[in-house]
Amino acid sequence: MSLLMRRYGFPFDTIRREMARVMGEDWPFMSWMSSENIYPPANVYDAPEAAIVEFEVPGVAMNDMELTVTGGSVTLKVTRSVEGDVPPEKYYVRERWRGEFGRTVTVPGSIDSAAAKAALKNGILTVTIPKKAQARPRKIEVKVA
Protein backbone atom coordinates (compact mmCIF):
# COMPACT_ATOMS: atom_id res chain seq x y z
CA MET A 1 0.00 0.00 0.00
CA SER A 2 2.78 2.41 0.85
CA LEU A 3 4.52 1.94 -2.52
CA LEU A 4 1.27 2.65 -4.31
CA MET A 5 0.76 5.76 -2.25
CA ARG A 6 4.08 7.14 -3.29
CA ARG A 7 3.59 6.52 -6.96
CA TYR A 8 -0.11 7.22 -7.23
CA GLY A 9 -0.57 9.63 -4.36
CA PHE A 10 -3.56 11.35 -5.84
CA PRO A 11 -6.36 8.74 -5.88
CA PHE A 12 -5.49 7.32 -2.46
CA ASP A 13 -5.40 10.76 -0.93
CA THR A 14 -8.92 11.35 -2.20
CA ILE A 15 -10.19 8.12 -0.66
CA ARG A 16 -8.57 8.87 2.67
CA ARG A 17 -9.91 12.38 2.61
CA GLU A 18 -13.40 11.01 2.09
CA MET A 19 -12.94 8.53 4.90
CA ALA A 20 -11.79 11.26 7.24
CA ARG A 21 -14.73 13.39 6.26
CA VAL A 22 -17.14 10.59 7.08
CA MET A 23 -15.37 9.60 10.28
CA GLY A 24 -15.17 13.22 11.32
CA GLU A 25 -18.89 13.28 11.93
CA ASP A 26 -18.66 11.30 15.12
CA TRP A 27 -15.26 11.58 16.71
CA PRO A 28 -12.17 13.74 16.62
CA PHE A 29 -10.94 14.19 13.09
CA MET A 30 -7.89 12.01 12.47
CA SER A 31 -5.71 13.90 10.11
CA TRP A 32 -5.18 12.03 6.90
CA MET A 33 -1.84 13.65 6.48
CA SER A 34 -0.28 11.11 8.79
CA SER A 35 3.31 10.12 8.61
CA GLU A 36 2.71 6.44 7.99
CA ASN A 37 4.32 5.99 4.67
CA ILE A 38 7.43 8.10 4.47
CA TYR A 39 10.14 8.36 7.06
CA PRO A 40 11.14 10.77 8.36
CA PRO A 41 8.25 13.10 7.46
CA ALA A 42 9.48 16.44 6.22
CA ASN A 43 8.20 19.95 5.71
CA VAL A 44 9.97 22.40 3.45
CA TYR A 45 9.30 26.11 3.55
CA ASP A 46 10.47 28.65 1.04
CA ALA A 47 10.89 32.07 2.64
CA PRO A 48 12.52 35.08 1.01
CA GLU A 49 15.52 35.05 3.34
CA ALA A 50 16.00 31.34 3.87
CA ALA A 51 14.78 27.86 3.14
CA ILE A 52 13.61 25.87 6.17
CA VAL A 53 13.42 22.10 6.32
CA GLU A 54 11.87 20.27 9.26
CA PHE A 55 12.05 16.55 9.97
CA GLU A 56 10.01 14.70 12.55
CA VAL A 57 12.43 12.51 14.44
CA PRO A 58 11.12 11.90 17.96
CA GLY A 59 13.26 9.75 20.18
CA VAL A 60 16.36 10.08 18.01
CA ALA A 61 19.64 11.36 19.44
CA MET A 62 21.93 13.77 17.64
CA ASN A 63 24.52 11.03 17.23
CA ASP A 64 22.10 8.87 15.33
CA MET A 65 21.61 11.40 12.58
CA GLU A 66 23.72 12.54 9.69
CA LEU A 67 22.71 15.69 7.90
CA THR A 68 24.10 16.84 4.55
CA VAL A 69 23.24 20.05 2.77
CA THR A 70 24.17 20.62 -0.84
CA GLY A 71 23.40 23.41 -3.25
CA GLY A 72 19.91 22.17 -3.93
CA SER A 73 18.97 19.53 -1.42
CA VAL A 74 19.07 18.33 2.15
CA THR A 75 19.78 14.70 3.00
CA LEU A 76 19.11 13.17 6.38
CA LYS A 77 20.28 9.73 7.41
CA VAL A 78 18.76 8.38 10.61
CA THR A 79 19.45 5.25 12.59
CA ARG A 80 16.51 4.51 14.83
CA SER A 81 16.92 1.97 17.53
CA VAL A 82 13.94 2.01 19.79
CA GLU A 83 14.05 0.09 23.05
CA GLY A 84 15.62 -3.23 22.26
CA ASP A 85 15.47 -6.67 23.84
CA VAL A 86 11.76 -6.97 23.39
CA PRO A 87 10.80 -10.00 21.33
CA PRO A 88 8.31 -9.23 18.54
CA GLU A 89 5.59 -11.46 20.02
CA LYS A 90 5.42 -9.27 23.11
CA TYR A 91 4.13 -6.31 21.14
CA TYR A 92 0.45 -5.40 21.16
CA VAL A 93 1.02 -2.43 18.88
CA ARG A 94 4.16 -1.79 16.90
CA GLU A 95 3.99 1.36 14.78
CA ARG A 96 7.19 3.25 15.36
CA TRP A 97 9.79 3.26 12.66
CA ARG A 98 12.96 1.41 13.47
CA GLY A 99 16.08 0.77 11.44
CA GLU A 100 18.12 2.89 9.11
CA PHE A 101 16.57 5.49 6.91
CA GLY A 102 17.81 8.03 4.44
CA ARG A 103 15.90 10.76 2.78
CA THR A 104 16.70 13.61 0.44
CA VAL A 105 14.44 16.59 -0.06
CA THR A 106 14.88 19.21 -2.72
CA VAL A 107 15.19 22.72 -1.43
CA PRO A 108 13.98 25.59 -3.58
CA GLY A 109 15.85 28.74 -4.29
CA SER A 110 19.48 29.59 -4.38
CA ILE A 111 20.67 28.42 -1.00
CA ASP A 112 23.96 28.98 0.72
CA SER A 113 24.65 25.48 1.99
CA ALA A 114 27.78 26.53 3.87
CA ALA A 115 25.69 28.73 6.15
CA ALA A 116 23.14 26.06 7.04
CA LYS A 117 22.20 25.61 10.68
CA ALA A 118 20.34 22.76 12.33
CA ALA A 119 18.64 22.47 15.71
CA LEU A 120 16.92 19.53 17.39
CA LYS A 121 14.09 20.29 19.76
CA ASN A 122 11.36 18.03 21.15
CA GLY A 123 11.96 15.52 18.41
CA ILE A 124 11.90 17.92 15.48
CA LEU A 125 15.04 18.69 13.52
CA THR A 126 14.89 22.14 11.94
CA VAL A 127 17.41 23.02 9.26
CA THR A 128 17.65 26.69 8.31
CA ILE A 129 19.56 27.55 5.17
CA PRO A 130 19.96 31.19 4.26
CA LYS A 131 19.49 32.15 0.66
CA LYS A 132 22.43 33.45 -1.26
CA ALA A 133 22.70 37.20 -1.00
CA GLN A 134 22.03 37.97 -4.62
CA ALA A 135 19.03 35.66 -4.66
CA ARG A 136 17.19 37.55 -1.96
CA PRO A 137 14.60 40.07 -3.06
CA ARG A 138 16.30 43.36 -3.45
CA LYS A 139 14.84 46.76 -3.60
CA ILE A 140 15.87 48.52 -6.76
CA GLU A 141 16.01 52.20 -6.45
CA VAL A 142 14.34 54.04 -9.23
CA LYS A 143 16.23 57.06 -10.24
CA VAL A 144 14.76 59.77 -12.26
CA ALA A 145 16.62 59.96 -15.49
Added chain:
Amino acid sequence: MSEKNAKAGRRPFRAPLVDVFETADGVVMQVELPGVEKDAAKVTLEGDTLRVETSGETREAPAGEAVLAEFVRADFAREFALSRDLDREHIEASWSSGVLKLRIPKLAAAGPRKIQIRTDESA
Protein backbone atom coordinates in the same frame (compact mmCIF):
# COMPACT_ATOMS: atom_id res chain seq x y z
CA MET B 1 -12.40 18.64 8.28
CA SER B 2 -16.14 18.09 8.18
CA GLU B 3 -18.43 21.05 8.43
CA LYS B 4 -20.00 19.65 11.56
CA ASN B 5 -16.65 19.47 13.33
CA ALA B 6 -15.61 22.89 12.08
CA LYS B 7 -18.78 24.42 13.47
CA ALA B 8 -18.25 22.71 16.80
CA GLY B 9 -14.84 24.35 16.89
CA ARG B 10 -13.01 21.06 16.86
CA ARG B 11 -9.59 21.21 15.36
CA PRO B 12 -8.07 18.29 13.53
CA PHE B 13 -6.18 15.76 15.61
CA ARG B 14 -3.27 13.59 14.66
CA ALA B 15 -3.03 10.05 15.92
CA PRO B 16 0.46 9.58 17.35
CA LEU B 17 2.50 6.53 16.45
CA VAL B 18 2.81 4.15 19.38
CA ASP B 19 4.57 1.03 20.48
CA VAL B 20 2.88 -1.03 23.18
CA PHE B 21 4.58 -4.09 24.53
CA GLU B 22 4.41 -6.43 27.47
CA THR B 23 7.21 -6.83 29.97
CA ALA B 24 7.61 -9.18 32.88
CA ASP B 25 5.76 -6.90 35.26
CA GLY B 26 3.42 -4.90 33.11
CA VAL B 27 2.89 -2.98 29.92
CA VAL B 28 5.01 -0.23 28.41
CA MET B 29 3.61 2.34 25.98
CA GLN B 30 5.77 4.67 23.95
CA VAL B 31 3.84 7.46 22.31
CA GLU B 32 5.56 9.69 19.78
CA LEU B 33 4.63 13.34 20.24
CA PRO B 34 7.13 15.25 18.12
CA GLY B 35 7.25 18.99 18.56
CA VAL B 36 5.24 18.91 21.76
CA GLU B 37 6.53 20.51 24.93
CA LYS B 38 6.35 18.22 27.94
CA ASP B 39 3.79 20.46 29.66
CA ALA B 40 1.42 20.29 26.74
CA ALA B 41 0.91 16.53 26.97
CA LYS B 42 -1.92 15.21 29.11
CA VAL B 43 -2.68 11.65 30.15
CA THR B 44 -6.11 10.88 31.59
CA LEU B 45 -7.79 7.71 32.70
CA GLU B 46 -11.53 7.28 32.66
CA GLY B 47 -12.82 3.86 33.49
CA ASP B 48 -10.96 1.50 31.21
CA THR B 49 -9.95 4.15 28.74
CA LEU B 50 -6.54 5.75 28.79
CA ARG B 51 -6.33 8.92 26.74
CA VAL B 52 -3.20 10.69 25.65
CA GLU B 53 -3.65 14.12 24.19
CA THR B 54 -1.82 17.35 23.65
CA SER B 55 -3.36 20.75 23.66
CA GLY B 56 -2.50 24.28 22.87
CA GLU B 57 -0.67 23.56 19.68
CA THR B 58 0.64 27.02 19.17
CA ARG B 59 3.78 26.34 17.20
CA GLU B 60 3.85 28.74 14.36
CA ALA B 61 4.77 27.37 11.00
CA PRO B 62 8.01 28.92 9.78
CA ALA B 63 7.59 31.87 7.49
CA GLY B 64 7.44 31.16 3.85
CA GLU B 65 5.53 29.13 1.37
CA ALA B 66 5.22 25.42 2.16
CA VAL B 67 6.83 23.55 -0.69
CA LEU B 68 6.47 20.17 1.00
CA ALA B 69 4.13 19.49 3.90
CA GLU B 70 4.08 15.94 5.18
CA PHE B 71 3.25 16.57 8.79
CA VAL B 72 0.66 18.97 10.06
CA ARG B 73 0.87 21.16 13.08
CA ALA B 74 -2.04 19.76 15.01
CA ASP B 75 -2.68 18.38 18.45
CA PHE B 76 -2.30 14.69 19.07
CA ALA B 77 -4.97 12.47 20.57
CA ARG B 78 -5.34 8.74 20.96
CA GLU B 79 -7.24 6.43 23.29
CA PHE B 80 -6.42 2.97 24.53
CA ALA B 81 -8.47 0.36 26.30
CA LEU B 82 -6.65 -0.93 29.35
CA SER B 83 -7.11 -4.52 30.30
CA ARG B 84 -8.47 -5.36 33.71
CA ASP B 85 -5.33 -6.95 35.00
CA LEU B 86 -3.39 -3.69 34.92
CA ASP B 87 -2.85 -1.56 37.99
CA ARG B 88 -4.39 1.81 37.23
CA GLU B 89 -3.23 3.38 40.47
CA HIS B 90 0.43 3.11 39.60
CA ILE B 91 0.82 4.38 36.08
CA GLU B 92 4.16 6.11 35.56
CA ALA B 93 4.74 8.60 32.80
CA SER B 94 8.04 9.98 31.59
CA TRP B 95 9.00 12.11 28.63
CA SER B 96 12.11 12.37 26.54
CA SER B 97 12.87 14.09 23.23
CA GLY B 98 9.32 14.04 21.95
CA VAL B 99 8.39 10.55 23.18
CA LEU B 100 6.00 9.95 26.07
CA LYS B 101 6.63 6.68 27.86
CA LEU B 102 4.02 5.08 30.10
CA ARG B 103 4.64 2.15 32.38
CA ILE B 104 1.59 0.34 33.66
CA PRO B 105 2.29 -2.47 36.11
CA LYS B 106 0.17 -5.57 36.34
CA LEU B 107 -2.01 -5.99 39.38
CA ALA B 108 -0.56 -8.33 41.96
CA ALA B 109 -2.16 -11.66 41.25
CA ALA B 110 -5.24 -12.14 43.38
CA GLY B 111 -4.66 -15.86 43.52
CA PRO B 112 -7.16 -18.47 44.67
CA ARG B 113 -8.88 -17.47 47.89
CA LYS B 114 -10.44 -19.69 50.42
CA ILE B 115 -14.03 -18.79 51.15
CA GLN B 116 -15.14 -19.74 54.56
CA ILE B 117 -18.50 -21.42 55.05
CA ARG B 118 -20.43 -20.17 58.00
CA THR B 119 -23.18 -22.07 59.60
CA ASP B 120 -26.49 -20.34 59.26
CA GLU B 121 -28.10 -20.70 62.70
CA SER B 122 -31.56 -19.63 61.69
CA ALA B 123 -32.10 -22.58 59.33
